[in-house]
Structure formats: C-alpha cells, structure tokens
Amino acid sequence: MQLIRPIALRLSKMFTQRRPERLWVHSCVALLTILCLLAATQSINRAIIDKQMVAATGIRASHTQIMYAHEIILIADKLAISDQSDISHLNEAIAQFENSYDTLIADQRWLRSFDAANSVSIMVQRFTDTAKRLDQATPEQRRNLAQQLNELYVEQGLQTHLTAATTLMEQQAHNDTKRLSSLQRAILIFSAIALLAEAGFVFLPTHLAVQSTIQQLQRQTATLRDSRSQLQQVNSKLEQLAHQDPLTGLPNRAHLAAYLEKMSKRKRTKELSILFIGLDNFKSVNNSAGHDCGDGLLIAVGQALQSCIDEDHMVARVGGDEFVVVTDEPAKELIGRIRASVTDPFDVKGRRIAINVSIGYLEFNSKDADPMEVIANAAVALHSAKSLGENSTQLFTQSLRVDANNLQLLQTEIDDAIKRGEIEPWFQPQIRLCDGRLHGVEVLARWRHPTRGLLTPDRFIPAAERAGLIIDMDHTIWRSAMAHAVLWQKEDLWRPCISLNAAPDTISDPYLIERFLLELQRSGLGVDQVNIEVLETTLINGADDMAAINIDSLSECGIGLELDDFGTGYASLSKLTQLPLNGIKLDRSLVAPLPDAAADSVIRAILALASELGLSVVAEGVEEDVQAQHLNDRGCAIAQGYGYAKPMPAAEFRTWLEKHAKTTLRIPAPDTQFIQHT
Known part of the structure; x- marks a missing residue:
C-alpha cells in the first residue's frame, strides 16, 4: 500500500496537470518516441531486405560455380574421347568458374560458410590449373587430365564443399531473417503500447490544460478591457519617443520627414524654407569642456533656434550637432535672426561657450517636393558651407548635387x-x-x-x-x-x-x-x-x-x-x-x-x-x-x-x-x- 499510494498520486497529478508548457514537452517526447520506433522498424525492414539480397547473391554465385564445374568436367570428358581442337568453350567455362569463386569469397561475410576455406581454395586452384592444361595436352594426356578433374570434384570432395557452402548460406539467411522478423514484431508491439500510453498520459491532460487555459484567457481578457486606457497612454508615450530627440526634446528625423510629408499635402501659396544647421568645431567642445557641457550646449542651441521661429514651424535635431529648421519665412531673414541668436556665448554648467554655425538652405514648393530628397539636398548645402570655412552659408543648387554625386x-x-x-x-x-x-x-x-x-x-x-x-x-x-x-x-x-x-x-x-x-x-x-x-x-x-x-x-x-x-x-x-x-x-x-x-x-x-x-x-x-x-x-x-x-x-x-x-x-x-x- 505504501508503494501504491505515491504512484496513484503521480498519475492523478499527470491527469490533472494544468500547465500547457509542460504538456507540450510530454507531447514532443511521445511523438519523438513514436518516430524513433517507426524509424527502427524501417531500419529492420531495410536490414531484412539487405540480408535477403546478400544471401541471394551468394547462393546464386555458389550455384553458378557448381554449374560451371560440371560444364568443365563434361567438356574435359568430350575432349578425352575425341580429337576436337577447339577449346574456346572450355576456356570460357574456366573463366566463369574462377569469376564465380572470386565473387563468392570476395565478400568476407561468406568465409564463415566454408569450414575449410583454405583447403577449398587449394582444391579450386588445382581444379582450374588441371582444366587449363587440357589446352596443350595430347589425346592421351587429356584422358588423364579428365580423370583427374573427376577425382578432384567427386572423390576428393570439391563438389561436397561447394554444395555444403550453398546449404550453409541458405540456412544462415533463413536464421537472420527469422531473428530480424522477431525484433520487428517486438517493436511494433511496443509502438502500440506507446500510442496507448500517449493517448492516456499526454492527450487527455493536454485537453484538460487547454480548457483551463481558455478559462484563464477569458479572465485576462476581462482584465485587459479594464486597462485599455492605460495601454493607450503607453502607446502615446511610445509614439512620442519614436518622434522626439531624447536629449533636446526636439522632433527627430522621423518626425521631420512626417512633417514635411504632411506639409506637402496642404494647399499653400508660399514656398517653404529649410535650413540645415551644423555647429562648427563641436567636437572640440566635447573634448575640452566634456560631453556634459556638449550636451548642454546642444540643448541651449535648440532652444535658441526655437526662439527664432513661430509655433507652427519646426526645429528638429537630426544628428549629433545638426539641426533642421522648416518655415515659410524667407530664408535670408531667418538666417540673420539665427546668427544673431548664437552670436553671444552660451552659459552652460557655469561655463561660457562660444559657437559658430554653418548653414545650408533651400526654398522649395512643398507640393512637388519629396521630403527625404529635400533633407538630403539641404545636407549637401551644409556640407558645402562647411568646406568654405566656419560660419559660412550656402544655398543649395543642382551643381552642388552633381559635385556630391x-x-x-x-x-x-x-x-x-x-x-x-x-x-x-x-x-x-x-x-x-x-x-x-x-x-x-x-x-x-x-x-x-x-x-x-x-x-x-x-x-x-x-x-x-x-x-x-x-x-x-x-x-x-x-x-x-x-x-x-x-x-x-x-x-x-x-x-x-x-x-x-x-x-x-x-x-x-x-x-x-x-x-x-x-x-x-x-x-x-x-x-x-x-x-x-x-x-x-x-x-x-x-x-x-x-x-x-x-x-x-x-x-x-x-x-x-x-x-x-x-x-x-x-x-x-x-x-x-x-x-x-x-x-x-x-x-x-x-x-x-x-x-x-x-x-x-x-x-x-x-x-x-x-x-x-x-x-x-x-x-x-x-x-x-x-x-x-x-x-x-x-x-x-x-x-x-x-x-x-x-x-x-x-x-x-x-x-x-x-x-x-x-x-x-x-x-x-x-x-x-x-x-x-x-
């Protein structure tokens, strides 16, 4: 009773198990077991076929050897009682006899079928040597050679050895097939038992677990309905992070592209101006004052740029020290205000940091412009401005694009x-x-x-x-x-x-x-x-x-x-x-x-x-x-x-x-x- 109780408890747990992830493991193990059993059965079938084919090949070769031995003796007897000079049939039979024997003993699996493999090989060799001497022998010698062939085959036991080898091959093939068939039946029985066990110990608990999971999901669905407002708030925050520069709080490149796309769909009478602004020698600020001061300077510059435009226009940070301004104001007027806003040094963490800016700009019709192409063209203009030296301004032209290409x-x-x-x-x-x-x-x-x-x-x-x-x-x-x-x-x-x-x-x-x-x-x-x-x-x-x-x-x-x-x-x-x-x-x-x-x-x-x-x-x-x-x-x-x-x-x-x-x-x-x- 003490042994039966733990086993019963374990079975009860298995049937009432409500953890689907564990049941999937059980299902996979059961399926793997069945597949392994099927693979073993297939392998045994293949082995049986291979054994039968090997046995058939050996038996066929042994019978062929016996047949050609008989043919050699018959041809030798004919040559002994006649003056026939054509021995091509004899040579062909000898060659077939040797080939059959070579084929038979080439497979090591058949050597155990010969109790005296070495003596058989010697007798076969003597038999073929004697037969080959008939070619050049006189009539008297042919009679003697024919008699020797009969003695070797019958009296000295070559026939008996060859026949016994065939019998042993047949018996061995039968035994191998019988053994493999028994193993195959055992595996099939075990497969049936495994399928029954899988049905009782895997699929039934899985069914119960699925029902439990459905009930749990229903409860979770009710909870999620109650928290929909919280999810909407989270999505709003994620959307903001996806379109906002984390350092300055300004729109990022993705937001800028979406803004330009939106502007392109509006009916406007004015052209838009886009200014691509880069800080000159900003790297030296980071190296001399530290990255904290560099970050503070970027924030201060972003605020200065925002002060230069109206609320319905945009300042975006699109790179390390690069900003983009989009407005419908003429570019030259805005450039003047921007340069005035960065003329005085910025107070950053107790330090006064002076900075110059280079500006590339262009004016475009938002209806006909591809937003990403506009940004790229402004970047080309900025790069050209930087090549002119610090504090430079450059209007985008197609020649600049050609030069960039x-x-x-x-x-x-x-x-x-x-x-x-x-x-x-x-x-x-x-x-x-x-x-x-x-x-x-x-x-x-x-x-x-x-x-x-x-x-x-x-x-x-x-x-x-x-x-x-x-x-x-x-x-x-x-x-x-x-x-x-x-x-x-x-x-x-x-x-x-x-x-x-x-x-x-x-x-x-x-x-x-x-x-x-x-x-x-x-x-x-x-x-x-x-x-x-x-x-x-x-x-x-x-x-x-x-x-x-x-x-x-x-x-x-x-x-x-x-x-x-x-x-x-x-x-x-x-x-x-x-x-x-x-x-x-x-x-x-x-x-x-x-x-x-x-x-x-x-x-x-x-x-x-x-x-x-x-x-x-x-x-x-x-x-x-x-x-x-x-x-x-x-x-x-x-x-x-x-x-x-x-x-x-x-x-x-x-x-x-x-x-x-x-x-x-x-x-x-x-x-x-x-x-x-x-």
Whole structure:
C-alpha cells in the first residue's frame, strides 16, 4: 500500500496537470518516441531486405560455380574421347568458374560458410590449373587430365564443399531473417503500447490544460478591457519617443520627414524654407569642456533656434550637432535672426561657450517636393558651407548635387586608384630669396584619372577622407616622392630636401611614427632631408592630443615640421610655442596683395613673430618679382609659387633640375624667360 499510494498520486497529478508548457514537452517526447520506433522498424525492414539480397547473391554465385564445374568436367570428358581442337568453350567455362569463386569469397561475410576455406581454395586452384592444361595436352594426356578433374570434384570432395557452402548460406539467411522478423514484431508491439500510453498520459491532460487555459484567457481578457486606457497612454508615450530627440526634446528625423510629408499635402501659396544647421568645431567642445557641457550646449542651441521661429514651424535635431529648421519665412531673414541668436556665448554648467554655425538652405514648393530628397539636398548645402570655412552659408543648387554625386563616385574609385598608382607625387620648387638658389620642393598630389583626366587635391582629398583612405594615400605619395628624391641624389642632380603634406587624420594616426620612420629608412634619405607640413586645423581639432604627441615624436627623431597655410585658420599663438615647429608657411592670400600697405603690415608682424620664436618662413603663391623682393626685404627666407615654377610631375621636374638645380633664379618679367646666373 505504501508503494501504491505515491504512484496513484503521480498519475492523478499527470491527469490533472494544468500547465500547457509542460504538456507540450510530454507531447514532443511521445511523438519523438513514436518516430524513433517507426524509424527502427524501417531500419529492420531495410536490414531484412539487405540480408535477403546478400544471401541471394551468394547462393546464386555458389550455384553458378557448381554449374560451371560440371560444364568443365563434361567438356574435359568430350575432349578425352575425341580429337576436337577447339577449346574456346572450355576456356570460357574456366573463366566463369574462377569469376564465380572470386565473387563468392570476395565478400568476407561468406568465409564463415566454408569450414575449410583454405583447403577449398587449394582444391579450386588445382581444379582450374588441371582444366587449363587440357589446352596443350595430347589425346592421351587429356584422358588423364579428365580423370583427374573427376577425382578432384567427386572423390576428393570439391563438389561436397561447394554444395555444403550453398546449404550453409541458405540456412544462415533463413536464421537472420527469422531473428530480424522477431525484433520487428517486438517493436511494433511496443509502438502500440506507446500510442496507448500517449493517448492516456499526454492527450487527455493536454485537453484538460487547454480548457483551463481558455478559462484563464477569458479572465485576462476581462482584465485587459479594464486597462485599455492605460495601454493607450503607453502607446502615446511610445509614439512620442519614436518622434522626439531624447536629449533636446526636439522632433527627430522621423518626425521631420512626417512633417514635411504632411506639409506637402496642404494647399499653400508660399514656398517653404529649410535650413540645415551644423555647429562648427563641436567636437572640440566635447573634448575640452566634456560631453556634459556638449550636451548642454546642444540643448541651449535648440532652444535658441526655437526662439527664432513661430509655433507652427519646426526645429528638429537630426544628428549629433545638426539641426533642421522648416518655415515659410524667407530664408535670408531667418538666417540673420539665427546668427544673431548664437552670436553671444552660451552659459552652460557655469561655463561660457562660444559657437559658430554653418548653414545650408533651400526654398522649395512643398507640393512637388519629396521630403527625404529635400533633407538630403539641404545636407549637401551644409556640407558645402562647411568646406568654405566656419560660419559660412550656402544655398543649395543642382551643381552642388552633381559635385556630391561626383564625390561619392570618386570615393568608390579611390581605393583602386591608390593601388594602381594613379595618384602620384608632383613637385614644386622652393627658392631661397637671398641668393635665388633651389632650397627644396613641396610634394603635392595629383590623380591621373583614366576618364576625368588630371585631378587636383581639392577634387579627391575629400573623397579619400570620406572613404577612410587618406592615411594610406599620404603614405603612398610619400614613398613615391622619397624614391624619386633618392634617384635624383644618386644621379648627382641635387641633394633633395622635400616637404611632405600630412592630412589631419595622418598626423593623428597612432601608427604614424613607426610607419613613417620605416619608409624613410628604406628610402635611404636622411632625417634632415624631409619636412612634414601640418595644417592649422590639425592643431585645432586634435581630438585626443595624438597629433601633438606625433609632432613631438617626429621632432625628437630630427624631422622638420612646418605649419602650413598660416594665417587662414584659427590656431592660437600658444600652439606655436607649445609645439616643436621649425617653420611656418604664409598662405597665398596674405602674399597676393603685396606690396599693399595693409598686407605689408600683417606680413611684417608675422615675420617678427617668427623671428622671435626662431621659426623659418616660406611664402606661398609668389608670382611677381616685386612680391619676392618685398618679402626678401622684410626678412622672409624662402618662396614658392608660379612665378618660379608650377608643380611638375617627376619626369618633368627632373628635366627642370638639370637646368636649374645649380643656377640662380629670379622671377622673370612678363613674356620673358627665366634668367639664370651660374
């Protein structure tokens, strides 16, 4: 009784089980069991068929062997009593007899059917050897051979062995079939029992559980009806989150697209204006003041933009530091108000942060415009505005879209162009103003595009930067330029001094030092023969101070460093004192107005500052002799520009070196040639 009670309790639980998830497991187990039993039955059926086929093959081969043995003996007896010379039938019978025996014993499963497999094989071999000798035997010898064949087959037991093998094969096949059939019946009986058990222990509890679940769902449905208002509130909040920027609370890109779509369906007489606004150098705010201040600045800018428009218009945040304003007010009037609203620094977490904005804009008819295309066009205009410098404004035109598409196409082509060597170094001489001798060369990049012709850096550098290939492109140009310089040195044309341009990403590359020094060592140039030119924007936007670290490391290795395009950026004077620079390059915009008095004042101030800091000065864009003379009088040491020579490919520059590397140069008067003094 003590054993029966727990079992009864378990059965009762199983029948009253109301957990469908458990019953599904039971159902799956039961179904798997049935499938396994069916698979086992199928496997046994297959095994029975295979056994029968193997047995049939063996028995057929054994009978065939006995038949051909009889045929060999009959043919031998005929040959013994006649003078027949054609024994082709005998050879064919011998071959069939051997093939049958080989087929039989090739299957290891039949070896156990021969009690004396080795002796049978010997007897078979003797039998076939004796039969083959009939071919060349004399009549007397044939009679003896025929008698030997009969003795081997009958008296020595070959017939008995072959017949016994057939009988054993038949008996073994019968036993295998009987055993497998018994196993099959047992499995079928077990399958029937399993089906009955499944019906009693799985399907009945499942039925009860389904009924229980239906009742529970009915109760839950009643509860859900009571909480419908709460669900509606939750959906409203989710809808708001899906269309709202979580930081600023402004509409996001999805809300903006829906808003423009809605506006396109309205009947309007005015055109809409869309302004795509980006904060200039916002990354430096995050790096210097921290991300909390950066987030606070974004919130403050969003509020300032909202104050510039009416309530029925929209300000949306569509990116990290990018906002979009949609209004029916003329764009130029709104741009003026926006710039006025961000002129004063913003108070953010106890700090005053100044920021400039770049704006791309367009005016469009909302009925004919695709919202996403409008946003994309405004973004193109903003990108163009940023390329013009900080605090710039750009109206969208179709030419900007064409340029953007071309840039995207170049972006897809530039990787292969670098690998194929289509982007190559060009060389522009730098001349000492004191004596007119060659000082060095600046290495510039040109792309020999297979279909677009010769492209200048302003066409493809942005594509390389977007494609993330600017670092590889810089190093490729550097390697090629150093290889040409070493060749000119070996030819005793000139001891080179080359200036290499480095993009901001290249200077900030953590692997710059190892990679550049390895390339320099392989080239064979000395460290005093190479300068690297750094843009002012590199110093301003150096996000993690990696640029400053690399500049320090290059200086410690003896590499000269120059600040390129000085006077066009916003690098603080402290940068000139903090970094180990060797020189600065005056931008052509400062040189072009010379000898204008105002421009002269700026030049003299920069040269005085450079002299105090011990920096050399290279003036770019020198095209007239009066400019060169004026710079020389003010103490500028080196000049480069079209007045002396344009940038040249390597082969053309080599020819230029042959003529001018060891001569004195000055800028010729208009319509004259260079004057050289040896």
